[in-house]
Structure formats: C-alpha cells, structure tokens
Amino acid sequence: SSSSAPTKPARIIAIANQKGGVGKTTTTINLATAMAATKKKVLIIDLDPQGNASTGLGIDRSARAVNSYHVLIGEAQLAETVLPTDIPGLSLVPSGVDLSGAEIELVEMERREQRLAEALGTIGSYDYVLIDCPPSLNLLTVNALVAAHAVMVPLQCEFFALEGISHLVQTIERVRQALNPELELQGIVLTMFDKRNNLSEMVAADVREFFGDKVYKTVIPRNVRISEAPSHGKPVLIYDVKCTGSEAYIHLASEVLKRERKLKAAG
Ligand code: ADP
Ligand code: MG
Secondary structure: OOOOOOOOOOEEEEEOOOOOOOOHHHHHHHHHHHHHHOOOOEEEEEOOOOOHHHHHOOOOHHHHOOOHHHHHOOOOOHHHHOEEOOOOOEEEEOOOOOHHHHHHHHHOOOOOOOHHHHHHOOOOOOOEEEEEOOOOOOHHHHHHHHHOOEEEEEEEOOOOHHHHHHHHHHHHHHHHHHOOOOOEEEEEEEEEEOOOOHHHHHHHHHHHHHHHHHEEEEEEEOOHHHHHHHHHOOOHHHHOOOOHHHHHHHHHHHHHHHHHHHHHHHO
C-alpha cells in the first residue's frame, strides 16, 4: 500500500547492452540529470569497471576508494558508498578497477546474482536508481537485472544492432524466469543516429518493426558536443544544454517519465 515505507527505491532501471560504445553511460548520466532537473531524487550506480559514469560526472578517482565493488562483495553498505555530484538531486555510487575481478570473486559467493538487489533493499529514499552496466552479460550485469524493475537498452544504429540484442533479450528472459519475475523491458533508445546515413534509417526502421512501441520516438543523434562533454566531467545537458544532443536527451527523459507514470498508474 502507499502508506508503508518502501523497501526498494521507487524505480530501479538498468541501462544495459553487452556491446561497448553504444551509449549506455551517456544515456545513464543524461537521463539521470534530466530526471534530477524535474526534482526527482536520483541515484546512479556505476557497475562498469571502466568507471566512465563516475568520470563523466566529474568524480575524482581518489573519491572512489569505496565503491560498487565493495558493495557487491559485502565489504560496504550501499549507503556508505553514495557520493554527491555537482548536480542537485543526483548522487552516484562510483565504480573502481577492482570491479573487473568481482566476477571471479562472486562466483564463489552465495546468492551471487542477488547481491546488488539485496544491497538496494536497504536504501529507500530515491525516486529513480539508474544502473550503468558494463559491456558484457556477466554476473555484474545479471546483478543489475536482478535488482531492477526494468531494463533500458541503448542501441546504436549500425548493421549488427539487432543481432547483438537477441542475446540480451534471452538473458532478460532467463533472469525474469529464474530470479526476477517483475523485470520488464522499459524501452529501447536508438543512439548515434546519423541522418545523412541511409543505414541509420534502415536499422532504425528494422528495430521499430521488431520491437514496436518499446522503441522510444526520440532518437539520439550523433553529436560532437555529446562526445566532448565527458572530458569536462559533465553530462552534455550541463556542458551545452542547447545542442541537439541535449535536446534529444531532454525529449527522451520526458518520454521515459511519461512511460514511468503510466506504469505506476497501472500497477
Ligand atoms: P557505452 O557506455 O555503451 O560504452 P558511451 O556512452 O560511453 O557508451 O559512449 C561511447 C563513446 O561515444 C563515448 O566517448 C561517448 O562520449 C560517445 N557518444 C555517446 N553517444 C554519442 C552521440 N550521440 N554522439 C556522439 N558521441 C557519442
Ligand atoms: Mg559505459
């Protein structure tokens, strides 16, 4: 009921695709920034050993000593690892390089797929938690999928886009059947769209035919300001709010929030 205290944050969304460089981290930090701008309390969990979400939000390496790795292996409480960012309403659990070895350590552990879900059960006061997944379908990503209510998939408009996604869809299905029955596909966002390239159009049309209205209307264009922003330690929405990349992420956030409100009303 609405009166009881939530044991989980209102909504946990994993941003996943086992391909690297498709826009997971960019989507995570800009979606989170746009959500925070609408007065939502948002937490990003950086689950990628490369730590691009942490870097992209200007979090110094020295501040990452206690991170998502320690949460997963049970050496830290999630709440102890949360850092503030320069963006009001947006906090981050950083990652660390140790995370690249976590896979091997986790295999030995009990309830190895549920460790993030259990850690998130102790943290209550966020409207949204976005989990930035590594470019693989390993135990880190499985932990994210088990913890999440929904998964959002950034898809780069290139030739093998659909081929790669079938593997991800199977993994989502397996997690739903065995570990997290409420997991759903939140949506697919087409990224790095190049309108001068026919292939982009063709891939986008294929993806829409296959996934229907799971695909967001908003398409993220290839935009140089987006690629510049991380080196300034800022989401593009802060670096240059007027560029076409920022405009697209603002539209995407409003579509996501609309979809989220519908889900909430339904259920
Ligand atoms: P992933 O997290 O899936 O590996 P990233 O979000 O880190 O992907 O994006 C990969 C690289 O491409 C980064 O350098 C990022 O700045 C850049 N990038 C992401 N989206 C765009 C875009 N729409 N236009 C231009 N560059 C982009
Ligand atoms: Mg990334």
